[in-house]
Amino acid sequence: MSTPLILVDELCRLITDATGELILEAKTGPSRPPSVIPGFLDDDEPKPGKPPEEKAVPFVLVRFRSGEDTEQAGMATVRLIATTYSKHGQGWRDPMNVLERIRQAILTHRPLVRQFDLQLPIKWDMPEEQPWPYWIAWMTTSWTIGRPILTEMEDTMYGENIYYR
Template structure:
């Protein structure tokens, strides 16, 4: 359940961070702020059948966690997808979105009163881009609550 809560809390955190962007969408004549969703985009529909344009978007995707005796660290990928037919500068929008999210997380690393974002954070702009769609990635490490052992059971088993 904690991975689900983490994704939900990150979505709530990111929505106001990207709300003031006014970006081109993949539906001609429509500009909007990125939709923020967990996991994966819905099935792609033809442009004329899209109620809400696919682009721009921010996806919050849980990748994995590493639970040790000292801590439980989750890796989460934040994917910014934008749309631009500008071959030279189209990449700038998705990088701006990712950079604004990164700055907000650095300024306020406690998310939902139970998760703490920590460094390292990794920003990527893949060389291969599906023009006119652009994508930038931010991978963050998040300390998540650990499950505590139940003492009574361990005393019974290990004496």
């Protein structure tokens, strides 16, 4: 499995634990913690202005954004998108509360599973225009990730073994 995919999956586990006791209003059904979803909603198309799937709200999307390898390190950028529901004018507080719980969790669990090291700064943002009654905010994080290293042992497929460090 790809190292960025492992990072996304580990972040999903951490965020599920960090937000599990946070009870938020849902448009349908009882109030509940946010669902944590890797990538996109199942029937989501990444189009600006498309309203979220009502049955999924509240949720946090854990979305890989970009990667980069330099001589010093491999890096991955992951965006965490919190979406909540509230008809109240102070509903903007809900996604910020979700992001704060996540922020505290990732800052206190470094490195993540002894494999991914959070690189500061963490950036978070909330657009001024909100798709009321939905409220959205996101956090952008950068992580060092393992890079392949070659060994002298031979692999049957490529003639070399690749290990991550």
